[in-house]
Amino acid sequence: MPENETVPTVDSDIKYTPQPGERQLTARALIAGCLVGSVVSCTNIYIALKIGWSFGASIITAVLSYSIFSWFNNKLSVMETNIAQTAGSAAGYMSTAAGLVAPIPAMIMLGYEVSFPSLFMWAVAVAFLGVFFAVPLRRQYVEVEKLRFPTGTAAAETILAMYSEAGDAVLKARVLLWSALGAGLFTLAYKFFPQLEEPPLEEWLGWGMLATAAAWGFKLYIGPSLFGAGLLIGPRVVWSLLAGAVLGWAILGPIAQSQGWAPGENMSYADGAKGWILWPGVAIMVCESLMALALSWRTFVRTFTTKTSLGEAAADPEAIPNSWWIGGLMAGSIVTIILADYTFNIPWYLTIVAIPLSAVLASVAVRSLGETDINPVGGVGKVTQLVFGGIAPGQMDINLMAAAITGGGASQAADMMQDLKTGHLLGASPRKQLVAQLIGNCAGVLFAVPAYWLITSGYELGGSDIPAPAAQAWKAMAELLADGLGALPPMAPQALLIAACVGAILPLLRRSAALRPYIPNGLALGIAFIIPPYYSLVMFYGLVAWYIWRWINPAALEKLSYAVAAGLIAGEGLMGIVNAALTILGVKPLT
Known part of the structure; x- marks a missing residue:
């Protein structure tokens, strides 16, 4: 038998052995995980609709679940904490899996209507598909090839560290909650006093240069969540955002306006610079994603040339039975076909094409995540859009929602495999993790869809x-x-083609170890063309704070920066939903 098809009898990866009688799938672990993860899912919708990024929930769920019960002197076990992070991670990613940050908003902006009840059913069906896409890949990717899955490994290490250094875990939780409280109160305050969020310096100081910069979006903006994102996402991404903001809004936008290519108001999509620079921004994002995917051709080959065992349940009573995932995949496919036809008018035969295509691309996304910690949801979604551009030309709704199946499937499949990696390192039951994942999906939908509507x-x-x-x-x-x-x-087609070439070249340049530190992140570069530049600026302020903190106390930065950033993101994200509800109710600012 080839070496890569042999599973060692003793797995040296496993870092923890469950104690006799140690509880795993308990109600309290599920409830804690679902609640924390659902909160993260709601904040992810708010943040992703602002900047195009979302954040994982596994580590924050593990820390908060552990800490909450520790405060009441009733600690979760290691295995319960793993179940909590599994359910929380599943709930947290429902914002992406349900399509609430990309395909669904895109449909609505194109003028299509999506009913509230349909969103619930669609979200669950697509998420379940992704989970069952992942299950048969577990043995090959986790046990045989031992792909690292960096976030899944970090979650396992975090859980074990909490039990060896309980004081640190409680401190991180307190810091997170206090930063969330501060961000939430500030967000509520700027609902009534908008000048707190956007101080009008150009009016107060009366400088003409500031007024010109503000007209192009270069103004002071104080956003806790984006400041926290600047602390969290790293220097290369933040510098790329800043470079994109300058290139798009300070150079290309004014040129397009002065040349008469975009004669309307600066911030007009219809005929202004905002609508013109959108196209090169999108081209950079799409082409970088597709080129990175193409350069991962070895991942494609390994995905479909290695043998995946489907019979592991016979040897391991805690493994996931084949009947579970095969039955789940069939049921999820049938429900998705019906919903796609009923809700989005996608003919059943086209959905039958989309589901296996999505399964193939989801397996590629899972391997990519395992090897690099990057889940190319956007890239695999664009592949489906390209395929359906040929199969169903001119039908934008079909194009988007077929790609939504791929994006949702890739999101949940990769998340499931991260959690299975964590569980494997901790000696957990895959069967119990699958149950926690599915429950987390359902809980996340109950929170995410209403939050999206609000x-x-x-x-x-x-x-x-x-x-x-x-x-x-x-x-x-x-x-x-x-x-x-x-x-x-x-002139937008010419700009688009140039930007597409730039986007395609960036991944090629990153293959050079010498150049890699200096090559910008194409996704961030493109996003900065689309979001107002003051969003990029406030993330840069967060990076400056990160540099200062690292200079003053690098140990504290290492220990607490994630907690501070997560709290700022969660605080503004949750209160942003409250502010949206106040707006619906007609509550007006006081100034």
């Missing part, structure tokens, strides 16, 4: 408050495939 009812989708950059990219791709380059503003 946010998009309280703020203009695609407007300055929630520019929805990921959705803009999906929408632009669907429009381009439907109408061709002739539908673009003057």
Whole structure:
């Protein structure tokens, strides 16, 4: 038997042996995980509609679940904490799996209607598909090839560290909660006093240069969540955002306006610079994603040339039975086919094409995550958009929702495998983790869909408050495939083609170890063309704070920066939903 098909009898990866009688799948672990993860899912919708990024929930769920019960002197066991993070991670990623940050907003911006009840059913069906896409890959990726899955490994290490250094875990939880409270109170305050969020320096100081910069979006903005994101996402990404903001809004936008290619108001999508620079921004994002995917051709080959054992349940009573995932995959497929036809008018035969294509691309996304900790949801979604651009030309709704199956499947499949990696390192039961994952999916939907409705009812989708950059990219791709380059503003096709070349070149340049530290992140570069530049600036302020903190106390930065950042993101994200509800109720600012 080939070496790569042999599973060692003793797995040296396992870092913990469950104690005799140690509890795993308990009600308290599930409830804690689902609640924390669902909160993260709601904040992810708000943040992703602002900047196009979402954040994982596994580590924050593990820390908070452990800490909450520790405060009441009733600690979760290691295995219970793992179940909590599994359910929390599943719930937290429902914002992406349900399509609430990209394909669904893109559909709505194109003028299609999606009913509230349909969103619930669609979200669960697509998420379940992704989970069952992942299950048969577990043995090969986790046990045989031992892919690292960095976030899954970090979650396991975090759980074990909490039990060896309980004081640190409680301190991190306290810091997170206090930063969340501060961010939440500030967010509520700027609902009534908007000048707190956007101090009008150009008016107060009366400087003409500041007024000109502010007209192009270079103004002071104080956003706790984006400041926290600047602490969290790393220097290369933040510097790329800043470079994109300058290139798009300070150089290309003014040029397009002065040359008459975008003669309207600066911030107009219809005929202004905002609508013109959207296209090169989308081109950079899409082409970088597709080139990175193409350069991972070895991942494709390994995905479909290695043998995956489907019979592991016979040897391990805690393994996931084949009947579970095969039955779940069949049921999820049937429900998805029915919903796609009933809700989005996608013919059943096209959904039958989309599901196996999504399974293939989800397995590629899982391997990519295992090897690099990057889940190329956008890239695999664009592949499906390209395929359906040929199968169903001109039908933008079909194009978007077929890709939504792929994006949702890739999101949940990769999340499931991260959790299974964590569980494997801790000696947990895959069977119990599957149950926790499915329960977390359902809980996340119950919170995420109403949160999406509140946010998009309280703020203009695609407007300055929630520019929805990921959705803009999906929408632009669907429009381009439907109408061709002739539908673009003057000189935008040329800008798009140049930007596409830049996006394609960036992954090639990153293959050089010498150049890699200096090559910008193409996704961040493109997003900065779409979001207002003051969003990029406030993330840069967060990075500056990160540099200062590292200079003053690097040990404290290492220990607490994640907690501070997560608290700032969660605090503004949750209170942003409250502010949206106040807007719906007609509550006006006081100034």
